[in-house]
Amino acid sequence: MAENRPIQSALPSTGGPGPRPRLHRARRDLRRADRVEGHGPAGRRPRRPRRRGRPRGCGDRCRRRRRGRRAGPPGHGRVEHDRRDRRPGGGPPRRAGPTPALVTDPTPTDLPTDPRQLLALARPLAEEVAARLVASLDGAGPAVTSKSTATDLVTELDTWAEAFLTERLLAARPHDAVQGEEGADVTGTSGVTWSIDPIDGTVNFVHGLPGFCVSIAAKVDGRPVAGVVASPLHRDVFTATLGGGAFRNDRAIHVAEPASVARSVVGTGFGYDPDRRRRQAEVLTRVLPRIADIRRGGAAAVDLCSVACGRLDAYWEVGLNDWDHAAGALVAAEAGARVGGLAGEAPSERFIVAAPQVIWDDLVALLAEAGADAV
Numbered sequence: 001m002a003e004n005r006p007i008q009s010a011l012p013s014t015g016g017p018g019p020r021p022r023l024h025r026a027r028r029d030l031r032r033a034d035r036v037e038g039h040g041p042a043g044r045r046p047r048r049p050r051r052r053g054r055p056r057g058c059g060d061r062c063r064r065r066r067r068g069r070r071a072g073p074p075g076h077g078r079v080e081h082d083r084r085d086r087r088p089g090g091g092p093p094r095r096a097g098p099t100p101a102l103v104t105d106p107t108p109t110d111l112p113t114d115p116r117q118l119l120a121l122a123r124p125l126a127e128e129v130a131a132r133l134v135a136s137l138d139g140a141g142p143a144v145t146s147k148s149t150a151t152d153l154v155t156e157l158d159t160w161a162e163a164f165l166t167e168r169l170l171a172a173r174p175h176d177a178v179q180g181e182e183g184a185d186v187t188g189t190s191g192v193t194w195s196i197d198p199i200d201g202t203v204n205f206v207h208g209l210p211g212f213c214v215s216i217a218a219k220v221d222g223r224p225v226a227g228v229v230a231s232p233l234h235r236d237v238f239t240a241t242l243g244g245g246a247f248r249n250d251r252a253i254h255v256a257e258p259a260s261v262a263r264s265v266v267g268t269g270f271g272y273d274p275d276r277r278r279r280q281a282e283v284l285t286r287v288l289p290r291i292a293d294i295r296r297g298g299a300a301a302v303d304l305c306s307v308a309c310g311r312l313d314a315y316w317e318v319g320l321n322d323w324d325h326a327a328g329a330l331v332a333a334e335a336g337a338r339v340g341g342l343a344g345e346a347p348s349e350r351f352i353v354a355a356p357q358v359i360w361d362d363l364v365a366l367l368a369e370a371g372a373d374a375v
Helices: 023-037 060-069 115-136 156-172 202-206 274-290 300-308 322-334 357-370
Strands: 144-146 153-155 177-180 192-200 213-220 223-231 236-241 245-248 265-268 293-295 314-317 337-340 352-356
Touching: 115 156, 115 192, 115 213, 115 223, 115 236, 153 156, 153 202, 156 177, 156 192, 177 322, 192 202, 192 300, 192 322, 213 300, 213 322, 223 300, 223 322, 236 300, 236 322, 245 300, 245 322, 265 274, 265 300, 274 293, 274 357, 300 314, 300 322, 300 337, 300 352, 314 357, 322 337, 322 352, 352 357
Parallel strands: 177 192, 265 293, 265 314
Antiparallel strands: 144 153, 192 213, 213 223, 223 236, 236 245, 314 352, 337 352
């Protein structure tokens, strides 16, 4: 009889005469023996006899329950089940496998490089240069010369900062192009161009005033896709990526919503040429009576970021170069500002204005009437 009942013949005997124990009683005895005897002298749990069959009607569900009951941590090769695997007629158990890559929103355009990667490269470089600029204020100050006019200042730190940034950017991305205020002009083949203003607001820097910054933008097909503006004496680092929003010290920012142009504080800047300054002053006499007030900070990138975070309601200026506004304009636009020229054009050396949409039309009409673009 024993030869015809292989499952029962493999179970331990109770030691007395009479019939063999039933299957469930034998399993109980094994569990009790384990609790009393521990895991044996070799530190391993005794192996249970290999069962050659299973209770009738169990099917695949028994195997699923046994595997799921003793599943290990995720990613360790054991199967974990959720409640869906336990429902009658549920599908096959979920198989453990590699953790899927993080799924993120696609970039808004077909770009050669993720703007977030470009920002991750530029931001620490801008902060490093900004820290060096602040440290230099404790000494005698940098050597200062002038460029286009006697009021267009440049320091030895302007040239050092641009060379430092250019070297570091190209070390990380040797096929990119670089353009900078102090003469950097490197061609590239990657489709990415870096626009650098190593010290925007040099006059403020020379005098120890807060309104200076380090501005870096990455552009693709002429359009800024990533930007950082580090304003160290304000303790501000503004960042933005195309379609990714704008941030001040890693906190999301948004433009103000003034009730009207008449109640708006508007920023602007002056050129270096004396004749242009005179014409710009005449424009102010026509604009100032029709707005709340004017502010002149002295650094275009900082002014644009001030619009982005609501410190200024709007801003306009004439005669800026691309590196003056590329990063700041992106920050402002990603914070909800409309940025452009007077006649629906893109921002350019001829004219740039940034304002919330709610006052855009009225402000542009006022500036056009005042002749702000004709200076």
